[in-house]
Structures are given as C-alpha cells and as structure tokens.
Amino acid sequence: MSDYFDVDQFSVDLTNCDREPIHLLGKVQSFGFLIAVSSDWIVSHVSENVGTFLDVEAEAMIGEPLVRFFSQQSIDTIRNRIQTLSLHSPRERLRDLPIAETGARFDVTLHVIPETGTTVLELEPSRSSDAQDEELLLVRNALPRLARHESVQRLCQDAARYLQFIIGFDRVMVYQFLQDGSGEVIAEARQSRLHPFLGLRYPASDIPKQARALYLKHPIRLIANTAEDGVPVTPARNIRGEPIDLSSSILRSVSPIHLEYLRNMDVSASMSISIVINGRLWGLFACHHETPIVVDHLKRGVAEMFGELFSLMLSTRLSDEERRSDEEVRRLTNTFSASISPSSDPIHGVTPVLREISKLLSADGFAIVIDKNRQTYGSAPSDDELVKIVRFLNTDSGNQIFSTHHIGSAFGGAETFADRAAGMLAIPISRSPRDYIIFFRREVVKTVTWAGNPDKPVVAGPNGVRLNPRKSFEAWQKEQRGQSEMWSGSDLRVAEQLRMVMLEVVLRFTDEVARERKQAQERQELLIAELNHRVRNILSLVKGIVSQSRGTNLSVSDYINILDTRIQSLARAHDQITKQNWSAASLHRMIEVEAASYLGESKDRIRIVGDDCLLEPEAFATLALVIHELTTNSAKYGALSASAGHVDVTTTMEEDGIFTIDWLERGGPAVKAPQRRGFGSTIVERSVPYELNGRATLDFELSGLHAKFELPRKHVKPAPESTERPAEPDAKRKRDISRQIESGQPKRFLVAEDNLILAMELEDLLLEYGALTVDVASNLSDAKAIAEQSELDFAILDVNLGSATSFPVAEILRERGIPFGFATGYGENLKIPESLGDRCCISKPYDRDAVRGLIHDALGQRAV
Incomplete structure (x- = not known):
C-alpha cells in the first residue's frame, strides 16, 4: 500500500489497494517536466528535472514570478487558453509553443486544480508536426471499416488492430469490465512472438476503484518507462503541509506496486485509453510494449480521439444488440398475447x-x-x-x-x-x-481463466510488507x-x-x-x-430520435452505406488509372467495371456503343463518380429497377475534338423530375460543367432518363484500335495457387507496408486464405525486428517504407532462407539490389490473384 497509510491498521487483502492515494504520489515521469503556479503566476511547484529542459534549476524557480523564465507572449497564450477550460474539458493543450528566448519549443498540457486555483503546466519537447494530417487520416480511414461490423466482437477486434498500427505498441487489448469489477480481455492485436492474453480474466483489484475513477475522468494514460520510479515534484508539500494533487496530470508517476506489476509481465511501457459508454467506464484499450516508448503529444491526441469515436460506435452496436433482443422478445410475446x-x-x-x-x-x-x-x-x-x-x-x-x-x-x-x-x-x-x-x-x-491468483498474499517484496503483485501470469483455474x-x-x-x-x-x-x-x-x-x-x-x-436526427434526412447506417459505395466507386476508378502509372484509361472499361460492381451478372443491361476514348486522370475520377450515381439511381428508381429495363450508352468523338456521352434509359417505370436536388443529382448535373468545364443536360422523359455530357478535348484522347483488357488467370493456375496457400504452407507471414488501409486489406486477404499469423510492420525498424526474431514462412515487402526501403529486411530474410516478394507503387521501374537476385514483384493496389501469384511464383523460384 501507499506510504500515506499504516498497513497494520487494516485487514490486508486486495481491497486495500482501493485506499492508495495514487493522485498524491508527488512524482512525474521524466519525458516531460511540471511547473505549477499560483493564481498570481508565482511558481509554487516544479519537477526536479526542469534543468534537463530549461537552463534553470528547480530550487531557483520556487517563489519567483513565472515571467522570469517564460516570455510574456507565451504566458499570454497560456492565459488565453485557460479561458476555454470547462467541466467537460478539464485539460487544454498547446502545441509547439516557444516559452523562452532560447528558441526551445514545447507541447504544453494545462489544467487548474479547483480547490487551490493552482495552474499546472506540463511540458514536453515538441516533435515534428509533419505527420499530423497523416495521423488524422489514419483515424478517418478507419471509421468506415469499423462501422461495417455488426457484432461487438468484430468491432473490438478490428479496433485493436487499427490502434496497434497507429501507436506502434507490441500488444493492444480491448479490456472489458464485468459486473463484479473484474475484467476480461475480449480482443487483442499482438506481435506473434508474444503469448496471447485473449480470454484472460483479471481480478477487480488489479484496477482499484480510485484508478477507475481517474480513467473515467481522464481518458488516456501513458507510462513511458516502467523502470523509472519517477521524478519528485518540489516542494513535496505546500505551506499548509499538503502534497500537490496530480489527479489531472498527464505526467503523473505511477504507484510502485503497479510498476512492479507491469515489470513482472515483462512490460516496459504501457498506455491505456478509456472506453466510456453513457458516462460509465465500460472498458479500456490496454497497450503494452516490450521496450520503453514515448508516444508524442500529437499521437496521444489522435489515439484519444480514436477512443472517443470507438466508444460512440460501440455504444451503437450495444444498442443494436439490445434492439434485436427486444424485437425477439416482442415477437414471442405478441404471438403469445394474440393466442x-x-x-x-x-x-x-x-x-x-x-x-x-x-x-x-x-x-x-x-x-x-x-x-x-x-x-x-x-x-x-x-x-x-x-x-x-x-x-x-x-x-x-x-x-x-x-x-x-x-x-x-x-x-x-x-x-x-x-x-x-x-x-x-x-x-x-x-x-x-x-x-x-x-x-x-x-x-x-467455472473454469475461469485468470491471469494469475486473484487472492494475492501479503509477502515481503521490494516495496515492503504489503500486497505484492503476482510473480507468475500463467493461467490457472478457480472453481x-x-x-x-x-x-x-x-x-x-x-x-x-x-x-x-x-x-x-x-x-x-x-x-x-x-x-x-x-x-x-x-x-x-x-x-x-x-x-x-x-x-x-x-x-x-x-x-431522442428527433434530437439525434436533427439536421439530416439519413440514418447513420444509410449515410455510411451511401458514402461507402461512392468511395468504392472512386477506388475502382483510381485502380484503373494507376494500373498504367497514372495515365489515361479507357472510358468504356470504366463503365463496364462500374456496371459489373453494382449489377454483377446483369452488367450487360448497360449497353455501350460508339467510340471509346482514354480519359485523363483528372477527368477519370470525376466521370467515374457521375457514372456511379447514374447507375445506382437507375437501379433504385429508373430503368435498371425493372427486370426488362436497360441503359444505352452512346459515345462519340466529334470532329472538333469534343467527346459526347449519351445516357438513355428505357424499359423502366415512368419517370418524373425530382422535387428536390440531392447530393447524387448535384454530382450528375454539376460535376462535368464545374470541374471539367464541359456541359451536362438531364431530360426526365416519361419513358426514361436521358442524360448527355460533353467533355472538352483536353480531357480525352483517342483510344487505340484495340484496348487490351487485363488477362484473367486461367482456372488451373488459380487452383494451383489456392492449394499453395490453403493446403498448409505458408502459414506465418510478415507484411511490411506503411499504408494502414493497404496493410489491413492484405492482412485480411492472407487470413482469409489460411494464414495463422500475420505480423504487420509499418516502418523499417519494426520490420527488421520481426524478420530477425519471428518464425516466418513468407514475407511481402513494400519497397518503400516511409523514408527508407525494405531491402535491409530482404537481406535478413534471404540469410534466414525465408521466401519473400516485393510490392511497389512505382510500376515496372523497380530496381532490386544484385545481392537479392531475381525477386518476384507486384504492383499496388493489392489484388487477390496478384498476391496469390506472387506467393506461387516466389515459392516456385525457391524450389528451382
């Protein structure tokens, strides 16, 4: 227990952990420093490591005005930000703030202790902000993928994988609190060399009540190095003999018992992100790393935002499960009541x-x-x-x-x-x-799989005679x-x-x-x-429904589905123009792909006649979205909604270079002009005129929609006499490739890929076809560590990993005799070092057959 209590006063059991005042330990972690000032901006407390960051010692700052050490401009900036503090936002952040004339810049987190009016400033050296947009893009790209999962389990599992990719920890778990206060790991993303914790149960005392209260109040917590005991804040007590309250501190050090607990698990750094549902602490993202790691100010903010968005999605899924249960009970009882x-x-x-x-x-x-x-x-x-x-x-x-x-x-x-x-x-x-x-x-x-004995005995440990954390985390069973x-x-x-x-x-x-x-x-x-x-x-x-639906005519599900189809349309367009290194691509082929994607085997109901053309990339994506909206609208309301309906698309290259596209729907229900313009119709009517400087006319004829588009000559060029279509792998080769993956080998993969979405899609593809483990690395350092330490059967390496190449990883794999292949976004211009020999390579984006072929060809090369 804490030094603030006499252990002999209590019956020593697990509940005593609840009495430890973890917010009054009086220490901070060393990756930043703390300065507390009174209401008149006199320094009252300083962490003793301030000299590491500023050219001043802690004792010299106590009792002095802060303006002696900070510029007046930086103090004014901090004061202005304090005005935005509220009950709902008890902490504020400032990024890249110059605080003195030395030019040193810091990320600042600030809060006010209500009882004393003390303002607490916590500062960390600023890190590069170049990745800010990329970090936010990772979260934005994750949302549609997470939103498609209907089950809580799948949602949690994918969320753990995304968060691991974002923050780079060895292990990320979704930890759910149960009704009795204990917790269970219900989802996990981890490096394959680590033992799984999935399904393990942890006693309620492992996260005491006061810790849970802080998790609810402050949603993110980082322990950068479990080997550090913390840096003292001086003075230890104020003039009234009270220690400083660090409840809201992000640098707050950790209970020695908890640090020992983590070290016994071989955890050198940890981070937790709260999952809050309807104001209640539902669970945590619990993150572990085998080496010390400082997650910078920006990435912590992104991770905190991810946790908040995930909590909203999880709340929706839980409500959906309750609704389905309600509907089933209603169905049963209605039948009974009527009979x-x-x-x-x-x-x-x-x-x-x-x-x-x-x-x-x-x-x-x-x-x-x-x-x-x-x-x-x-x-x-x-x-x-x-x-x-x-x-x-x-x-x-x-x-x-x-x-x-x-x-x-x-x-x-x-x-x-x-x-x-x-x-x-x-x-x-x-x-x-x-x-x-x-x-x-x-x-x-019950055969509850605990992470260790929940009845922890009192023994003499490094922290004295007190509750000692478990020394072994082997699962045991309690009846x-x-x-x-x-x-x-x-x-x-x-x-x-x-x-x-x-x-x-x-x-x-x-x-x-x-x-x-x-x-x-x-x-x-x-x-x-x-x-x-x-x-x-x-x-x-x-x-509640009226309130939540205010300002929109779509449900969240409908909105996500519509948004997903439009994004997929753009993705298909992007695939076609990147197949030939961002060059012009066939209009006819684009219409065929869109028809096949939406109509499947009925794709021939869209009939294309006339001249083909090659659309320049800047026009291709715009027109792909127009064709997508026309197709989906026709399938819902127009000719394609009727079994006998069809669409005739006539394309003509005029003598003056203008290219016309004539879209004519016939055989469907009677058509009348819409009363209001939605997002889809706006795209159809305005995209070509506004973005391509062309013309678009829509005629809602009774017999079917007639749309005509004119594209300026700068966006098109004549197509070759015979536009080649991508060759489909023959059936026998497909069967051979499938057997290579599905019959037993390879089973353990390394994927080195610095794009989150591509990495996730490739991981799912490999798991779908029989992979047991897929270790994903987004940078050269992690990829080399996995290549050196993990048991692997095959590796797929993105040639460019950020600012480095994956060739050093390939050298390690070659020396270990592990087969591998490359992936690149640079077409055929890849040059592989001679020391690696001839290696198979595929172009991005990843395609099922291409990935299968890569594995098949690489294994064939090895056999030869």
Whole structure:
C-alpha cells in the first residue's frame, strides 16, 4: 500500500489497494517536466528535472514570478487558453509553443486544480508536426471499416488492430469490465512472438476503484518507462503541509506496486485509453510494449480521439444488440398475447413462450406460480423448495424483478438444490396474491481463466510488507461452487419486457374468471402504471430520435452505406488509372467495371456503343463518380429497377475534338423530375460543367432518363484500335495457387507496408486464405525486428517504407532462407539490389490473384 497509510491498521487483502492515494504520489515521469503556479503566476511547484529542459534549476524557480523564465507572449497564450477550460474539458493543450528566448519549443498540457486555483503546466519537447494530417487520416480511414461490423466482437477486434498500427505498441487489448469489477480481455492485436492474453480474466483489484475513477475522468494514460520510479515534484508539500494533487496530470508517476506489476509481465511501457459508454467506464484499450516508448503529444491526441469515436460506435452496436433482443422478445410475446384466451389454463397457455424465453436467457429451467398453482420445467427446485423461494420473494414489498447468481447468499438452505438451481431471475406478474415467473440457472463449476491468483498474499517484496503483485501470469483455474452465470443487463431488459406483457395477459384472463372487484381494481391500477411507464419510455425514445436526427434526412447506417459505395466507386476508378502509372484509361472499361460492381451478372443491361476514348486522370475520377450515381439511381428508381429495363450508352468523338456521352434509359417505370436536388443529382448535373468545364443536360422523359455530357478535348484522347483488357488467370493456375496457400504452407507471414488501409486489406486477404499469423510492420525498424526474431514462412515487402526501403529486411530474410516478394507503387521501374537476385514483384493496389501469384511464383523460384 501507499506510504500515506499504516498497513497494520487494516485487514490486508486486495481491497486495500482501493485506499492508495495514487493522485498524491508527488512524482512525474521524466519525458516531460511540471511547473505549477499560483493564481498570481508565482511558481509554487516544479519537477526536479526542469534543468534537463530549461537552463534553470528547480530550487531557483520556487517563489519567483513565472515571467522570469517564460516570455510574456507565451504566458499570454497560456492565459488565453485557460479561458476555454470547462467541466467537460478539464485539460487544454498547446502545441509547439516557444516559452523562452532560447528558441526551445514545447507541447504544453494545462489544467487548474479547483480547490487551490493552482495552474499546472506540463511540458514536453515538441516533435515534428509533419505527420499530423497523416495521423488524422489514419483515424478517418478507419471509421468506415469499423462501422461495417455488426457484432461487438468484430468491432473490438478490428479496433485493436487499427490502434496497434497507429501507436506502434507490441500488444493492444480491448479490456472489458464485468459486473463484479473484474475484467476480461475480449480482443487483442499482438506481435506473434508474444503469448496471447485473449480470454484472460483479471481480478477487480488489479484496477482499484480510485484508478477507475481517474480513467473515467481522464481518458488516456501513458507510462513511458516502467523502470523509472519517477521524478519528485518540489516542494513535496505546500505551506499548509499538503502534497500537490496530480489527479489531472498527464505526467503523473505511477504507484510502485503497479510498476512492479507491469515489470513482472515483462512490460516496459504501457498506455491505456478509456472506453466510456453513457458516462460509465465500460472498458479500456490496454497497450503494452516490450521496450520503453514515448508516444508524442500529437499521437496521444489522435489515439484519444480514436477512443472517443470507438466508444460512440460501440455504444451503437450495444444498442443494436439490445434492439434485436427486444424485437425477439416482442415477437414471442405478441404471438403469445394474440393466442391466449380467457378460457384457457393460464399455466398451460404461457408455457410455450416461456420455453423460448428460457433459451433466450440461457436459463436451465423455469417455474410458473399463479395463485396456488405451481409448475416447474427443466432444472428447477422441488415443489417444497419452490414454496420456500416464493415466501422469500414475498418479503420484498417493492414488487420488482429480483435477480441473483448466488441464491445461497440471499436465501438460507439453498445449498440443498444448488446443483439444480444456483441462480434465479424472479419476475412478479401481480400484486396480491404474489404470482411469479422464475427462471433458474444451474451451478456452474467455472473454469475461469485468470491471469494469475486473484487472492494475492501479503509477502515481503521490494516495496515492503504489503500486497505484492503476482510473480507468475500463467493461467490457472478457480472453481466457483454454488453460483451460476451472472444475469446481464440484457437479461434484465428481457425480463422487464416479459413482465409488462404478462401483466397485461394475466390481468386480462384473471378478470374474466371473476376475481373480486377490489383485486381487479388493484390489478387495473398496476396495469395503468405499467402502461404509463411504457408510454413515457416511448415518448423519451421519440424525443431522442428527433434530437439525434436533427439536421439530416439519413440514418447513420444509410449515410455510411451511401458514402461507402461512392468511395468504392472512386477506388475502382483510381485502380484503373494507376494500373498504367497514372495515365489515361479507357472510358468504356470504366463503365463496364462500374456496371459489373453494382449489377454483377446483369452488367450487360448497360449497353455501350460508339467510340471509346482514354480519359485523363483528372477527368477519370470525376466521370467515374457521375457514372456511379447514374447507375445506382437507375437501379433504385429508373430503368435498371425493372427486370426488362436497360441503359444505352452512346459515345462519340466529334470532329472538333469534343467527346459526347449519351445516357438513355428505357424499359423502366415512368419517370418524373425530382422535387428536390440531392447530393447524387448535384454530382450528375454539376460535376462535368464545374470541374471539367464541359456541359451536362438531364431530360426526365416519361419513358426514361436521358442524360448527355460533353467533355472538352483536353480531357480525352483517342483510344487505340484495340484496348487490351487485363488477362484473367486461367482456372488451373488459380487452383494451383489456392492449394499453395490453403493446403498448409505458408502459414506465418510478415507484411511490411506503411499504408494502414493497404496493410489491413492484405492482412485480411492472407487470413482469409489460411494464414495463422500475420505480423504487420509499418516502418523499417519494426520490420527488421520481426524478420530477425519471428518464425516466418513468407514475407511481402513494400519497397518503400516511409523514408527508407525494405531491402535491409530482404537481406535478413534471404540469410534466414525465408521466401519473400516485393510490392511497389512505382510500376515496372523497380530496381532490386544484385545481392537479392531475381525477386518476384507486384504492383499496388493489392489484388487477390496478384498476391496469390506472387506467393506461387516466389515459392516456385525457391524450389528451382
């Protein structure tokens, strides 16, 4: 525990970690320095390493005006930024700030301690800002890919991979907090040489309560070097004898116990990014590195932004899962409500739907208690035991749903039937007499895979007689008897929905069998209360939808889908003009590719006749988007939406060099001009005139859309007599290549690629065709480390890795006898060093057949 407490005062167990005042340790990490000033800008605290960064010692600054050490301009800049601090943004950042006449520039993070009015400045040497746009582009490119995942698991897994690529840590985990405070690694991206932590469970004490509170308040935390104990802040206590509160400090040092904990895991640096859902700490991105690493000011900001955007996406996915569960319960209960009749036996009538609900809740059995009638199904207590349970439930006057995963902790004598019912979810469906539907779960002798013993003993360690972190992280199993799986929040939502429907049904048929008027009136009051509750929920939902939809006519999903198709269209266009080193490409081929992409086997419904031309690159992308919008609009509303409809595209090179494109739709539904112009129609009407200085006319004829475009001669040139089409690999070669990858070898890959999207796509392609591990490196240093240390079967190397080439990596692979091939964005102009011999090479962007062919050819060369 901390030096601020006497260990002997407490019962020493894991909960004592919650008492350690980690925000009052009085030290900072050495990759930056701290200066605290009073409200009149007199220096009150300084970290002792200030002399490393400024030409002044810490003691000389205490009690002096800050203006003696900072320029007045820099102080004015800091004061202005303080004005933007708020409860929602307790910290502010300044980048590349010159603070003195020496010319030294620093990135500054500042906050104010509310209790004392002290302003805390934390400074780090500025690093190059050249990568700012690239860093932000990584996050922007990640969003559409992450948004396409419907499941929480896939979303978390891809997010871990993206974050690892952005920050360069050896391991990035998505760590979810469970209901009992423990945590589990539910997704992981790691270098293949590291042991997996996926699925490991960590006790609640590993992240104490006060640490979790800080994670919620401040979403990002970096420990640059676990071997450092921290740099003291002087003076240790102020004039009132109080240590400085570093709760909001980004440089704040770490508890010695936590540092020892990380070192025992062979972790030299770590970073955490909070995942916050609806104001609650749902989990963390936990990042580990085997060597010390300082993630600079800019990249931390990008990582923090990624965490916030991911939290929003995760919240949406969790809501979607709840909605799907709600819909399933609604479907079941609606069927039941419509089929039950007042004259039927209530227990018999409700049983079929409860069997389905039981499966939805992963329950092992259930009981129905209506009046004095009781019936059990599946694994459940006996009738006598059920009577005792009902009496216990009747003691609760709140008439609320009751759930427990350990009946024995709430109800004496439950150990006699724990093998049949260890957990229960009781749903009251009336007031008096108490009627219930109760779901049961059997005892689960859990084999929870912990990351170590959660009952950590008190032993003498380097930090004295106190709780000592685990020395071994080998998984072990802890049995939990007398307990079931915990009931989740989703389970309770299902129970609440069932309760409302059952209240309606039970009240309906009990009224029909002539219950006493008073009892019927009470049930009616309860029903009104429940219906009122439901109406309030519906009104709140409508209000939320109206609020969230303000300013847009599209759902987020529709927006993402539309945006994705338009981006894909541009990507296809880009592929075609980069095949020949950014040269003009065929218009006819572009239309055919767009038709095949959107219409598949029905692509021949777009018929092209007339002169072909080669479009210059600057015109190609513009026209590709126009053709995409015409195609998609026709498929939704025009000729292509009808089975007999078709589109005739006539292209003509006029004598004056003007190139015309005539788009004529026939055989579809009747057409009328749109009442308003959307984004798509704006692209069709205005792109060619505004971007290419051409002409565009649209005629919404009743028989079908007629569009005509005229392109100036500077954007086009005649096509060759016969425009060659890319040759398709023959079937036998495809089968041979597939067998090479899918039949067992190679299985372990290195991908050296400095473009995030290309790296992710290539990784997915290799995993799809049987790869067991794919280590991705974005720079020369990481690629060399993987090539030297990891077990590999094949490597695909981007020739240019940032400012370096991958040839040194190739030399390592050649010496180890590992086959490899190159990829390049420079067409056929690649020159490989003679020492590497003849090597196979493919051009970007990556294509499935090209990658397969590269592996096939490289392995063939090796065999020869």
